[in-house]
Amino acid sequence: MPVQDFEQLFQDKIDNEIKIEPKDWMPEAYRKTNIRQISQHAHSEIVGMLPEGNWISRAPSLKRKAILLAKVQDEAGHGLYLYSAAETLGMPREEMINDLHSGKAKYSSIFNYPTLTWADIGAIGWLVDGAAIMNQVMLTRTSYGPYARAMVRICKEESFHQRQGFEILLVLSRGTTAQKAMCQDAINRWWWPALMMFGPKDSESTNSDQSMKWKIKRKTNDELRQNFVDMIAEQIKTLGMKLPDDQLKWNTERKHYDFGEIDWDEFWQVVKGNGPCNKQRLEARRKAWENGEWVREAAAAYARKRADRQKDKAA
């Protein structure tokens, strides 16, 4: 069969909402796009543990500490689900980790911002996880089966993350004057970076888009971002706080909130590696990998020894 026919069959499947599975024929570009997107998503989960890990030892109570530990452990699990999904496309785990450590692979820029106060942990749960959930709920219907299944699992766990973040801020918002100020300060610092998580504006691309045609993505950046703004603009009323945007206003005609312009220079600077914590994050990952080498070696040696012992017993 000529390649065009394979491509047509492939597109027919996509159009008919039939999922693509690992052994099915797929265009090389579809494979590559999925590998890049899934592995970057995995890296984001893993690097995402770092800003929050910063507060595990400084959480204000044992309860908060246990919750934060569980949340960070979830992020590690999400990273593993996603690495496994990318591996089904023929990408070795080692190569993905290698690409992260060398700086070749990217991860979500949001994790290059620092966590300065305890309220940041609340803001991350509410805003950063909230933005991620918008994207991830859409991805539960993505066309590549293993990615979609990983997303279903992840989404089940994410709602705890967002709720615990909102609750942290809710407690602060009802606290002392200093606690209220800390709450507002965290929202001020995380709001715009959270909006940037959805990526550049749709208008930057006028042609039809391959990721949408292949149903890897089902909503555009601007659609997702608008949904997010509409949701947060309502939720913040409960906190009695304000979003740092003078132009935020309900538009009765559009039935959506209007909002101000994102600082795209900052966005690209952080993507390019010039954010506040880019170097620190990568160094932490590399160090963790290097310091873990003896553990990996010991586990391999132990497995060999146990296998030998079983062989001896059998003999």
Next chain:
Amino acid sequence: MNFIRKFYYGDIPDQKGSDEIKDAKNPLAGGRGAGHDWPLWEVFIRSKQGLDHKHAGSLHAADSQMAIENARDVYTRRMEGVSIWVVESKYIHASSPDEAASLYEPANDKVYRHPTFYDLPDEVNHM
């Protein structure tokens, strides 16, 4: 067809990569002692007594015991399972999707295997 790619959350194209860090020393050069020594395992989980084990996903581990312990941490953090099976991925043999048409062909023309094939009078119940 000439598509312009858009950039999405979790998908930043390579060419937009960093100028700063790409020369960083490759920590995996040589790959000694890396996790890649560890084989891939498929994980099957019984969610409760009375149900089948169902494929949950895969992970890397040095041996079967470590695979079960990792599977517990990765796939059952919220009581999702009462029993775990792990099997090294290399031992899984799968049918080929390219041959699906001929493989399942024998079942194709046997509609009489389905109860709906039989027309019975309305007064016959519970059958």
